[in-house]
Amino acid sequence: MAVTLSERAASHVANYMVKRGKGIGLRLGVRTSGCSGMAYKLEFADVAHPDDIQFESYGVRVLIDPKSLPYLDGTELDYAREGLNEGFRFNNPNVKDACGCGESFNV
Amino acid sequence: MALLQIAEPGESAAPHQHRLAVGIDLGTTNSLVATVRSGLAVVLSDELGRPLLPSVVRYLPDGSSEVGYEAQARQSLDPRNSIVSVKRFMGRGLQDIAHREGMPYVFDDAPGMLRLQTAAGRKSPVEVSAEILRTLRLRAEASLGGPLVGAVITVPAYFDDAQRQATKDAARIAGLPVLRLLNEPTAAAIAYGLDNASESIYAVYDLGGGTFDISILRLARGIFEVLATGGDSALGGDDFDHRIFCWMLEAAQLKPLSVEDSRMLLTRAREAKEYLTFHGVAPINARLNSGEAVDLTLTTEIFAEISQTLVAKTIQPVKKALRDAGLSVADVKGVVMVGGATRMPQVQHAVGEFFRQEPLNNLDPDKVVAIGAAKQANLLVGNGLAGDDWLLLDVIPLSLGLETMGGLVEKIIPRNATIPTARAQEFTTFRDGQTALAVHVVQGERELVSDCRSLARFELRGIPPMVAGAARIRVTFQVDADGLLAVTAREQTAGVEASIVVKPSYGLSDGEIAGMLRDSMLHVRDDALQRALKESQVDAQRLIEAVSSALATDGDLLSGEELARVEHGIVKLQGAASGENRRQIMLAMDDLEAETKDFAARRMDKSIRRAFAGRNISELDSEVLATRAGETA
DSSP states (O other), X not given: OOOEEOHHHHXXXXXXXXXXXXXXXXXXXXXXXXXXXXXXXXXXXXXXXXXXXXEEETTEEEEEOXXXXXXXXXXXXXXXXXXXXXXXXXXXXXXXEEOTTSSEEEO | OOOBOOBOTTOOOOTTOOOOEEEEEEOSSEXXXXXXXXXXXXXXXXXXXXXXXXXXXXXXXXXXXXXXXHHHHTTTTSGGGEEEOGGGGTTOOGGGOTTGGGSSOEEEOOSSSOEEEETTEEEOHHHHHHHHHHHHHHHHHHHHTSOOSEXXXXXXXTOOHHHHHHHHHHXXXXXXXXEEEEEHHHHHHHHTTGGGSOSOEEEEEEEOSSOEEEXXXXXXXXXXXXXXXXXXXXXXXXXXXXXXXXXXXXXTTOOOOOHHHHHHHHHHHHHHHHHHTTOSEEEEEEEOTTSOEEEEEEEHHHHHHHTHHHXXXXXXXXXXXXXXXXXXXXXXXXXXXXXXXXXXXXXXXXXXXXXXXXXXXXXXXXXXXXXHHHHHHHHHTTOSOTTOOOOOOEEOSSOEEEEETTTEEEEEEOTTOEESEEEEEEEOOSSTTOOEEEEEEEESSSSBGGGSEEEEEEEEEOOOOOOTTTOOEEEEEEEOTTSOEEEEEEETTTOOEEEEEEOTTTTOOHHXXXXXXXXXXXXXXXXXXXXXXXXXHHHHHHHHHHHHHHHHHHGGGSOHHHHHHHHHHHHHHHHHHTSSOHHHHHHHHHHHXXXXXXXXXXXXXXXXXXXXXXXXXXXXXXXXXXXXXXXXX
16 A cells, blocks of 8 residues: 655655745545546645554655545656646546546546 | 646645636736746746746737737837837826837827727727737646636736726736736735735835836735835836946947847847846957957946946935835835846845845846735635635725715725725614615715715615614625725615715825825814714704604694693704704703603503504403414414
8 A cells, every 4th residue: 555756746745845834744635526526635734643644755745544545545646747737646546537637536 | 637736734626626816917028927836926937938928019910919029029120010018008198108209109099098000900008918918818827727717917006097997908808807906016025925024114126127116015914005106117127238238339439330230239238237147247249240349348346337327316216205105214124126127236235225224135026026916816716825815905095984964974984994895884764754865975084074075976765664763774885806886775674775886096196095184184173073063963853853743743642832832942952953052952952852751751652542442451462472472483
């Protein structure tokens, strides 16, 4: 069971955290929402919850709540550039299908 | 799939609900667009990685246009159709434009705003600005991957209503929803996070390519107030280039140059200027068309010397702005540097020396306004951190209120209230059976309507006839973020409603506002006395109305002698109320009230007798029971 960051994603996260001036890591999760059932949560983490499962990738701490982990297991978070747009992308092997834009998905 | 950004804890947006918002610095020379990404404000670059968009629009004969670097490159070949510095024409009539004989454009006069004759037809400055905004919008949508919820667009602090409205119209034509217009110096202060700093006075020194602006801001309770502005609309970085250019001509003893050579040497001059920001000496090498070589070395010292008068020229307006604000250098807590030309060490030095402190310059001075606007836009669409969920930046300069009986002002929204805001107050009718209410909206600090400024009048009709004081009329004043006031009056029982929209600041200059405030301070005591007098007069009138209407219905309850005494009381009170002596009015009112006390008791008895007449006890009992049942149901 693991969730990882790509090196590029980790360096961007680390950079954002420095500029933000606080935070202990990155919180990933899923929640039921959106047109295809589930949506990702991608947030800065200021506190760790007791039941959080934690990983570390290239020096960045990743926190995941235990309920979300089954849906995210094996995911690599990458940082990508598409034309002028750039941002984070979940490469999640559990996803069966996603809505057109990929903002919500189904496992 | 979609690319995601990191959100603040607990604030991940639901799918398809990203609130994409941008800040736009619509500049005279260059424009920029910025956004907040993963909590960080960044300027969005074009496909070639260039953050700036030159504010140049070139119109082509086929009706199309090109914007930015493309247009700038062909500007000298097609000056008539290449519109530069269109911001100077926004909201301006032909007679407002100085030196227009020196401009390559064909102007047309039109009511309200001038027009430009181009190969693509007659264009208003609003349309030209819209081209720039559209280009920035497309860039932002490509960068952010979706349509924008809205934009904050910056304007100079000295822009008047017409210029601001023109900017908004341009955004509308460009398909860009405007969240708010923001003053440029305020945006720069926000970029530096001064909105979270201590309440104090800040100066914003903005030396751009062709304009210089100084603004003195006061931060109080998270709100920036522009205390004074000043500047020179014909002074900027380009003048420094020109000084170097002149120095080159002299130092290399050049003969009069061709247009191409001049332009080439001006470019070299600008490069040397930029080089000197980080180096002590700048080599200047060029080969003229004639084959003649130019080989010079410009040192920081020489540059400082030849540009000394230009730097000094910026300090004069700074002094004046401080004087206008009634402040001294010691009052200024921080100085924000804006505009590429503030990178020049001699400018930094002069400003630091004048204000006796290091100016704030660690953000890119070309981007600082756009960054502040982006931060503001991000907050306005609700993407902000929990805790600073709303940033209020504008205040109402003068109180807004209503005229009430006796020509008095009832203030609904006090001066310095932050906008957007909404306040409501209940009013009632003055006369029995009154079916309409005149609403007169006024602006000002004085107690009497005649001393305030009238903004609008409207009537609420269709109030059901009731006794005086029974109707409940809720008057709501709502001021949106752009200072537009909407007044609504609604009668609560019948639900009739009337409303009006006014622009309260329209046509009022800062000087007039200051004058109105000064007046109000001078007249505080007078006004309070006047108000008290007027209030007594209104009370007296109300009592007379009430007694007269009681006499009309129940006059028969009084003996002839009693009736005469009450009527005498009314006449006496009427006499007092038309005078200016508040004490006399109060006394006459007391008399009349004492005289009618018995009368009131008798009327009460009579109405009770009438209510119960012809009914027996059991009927009344069942009615009481029914009421109780209703209460518990």
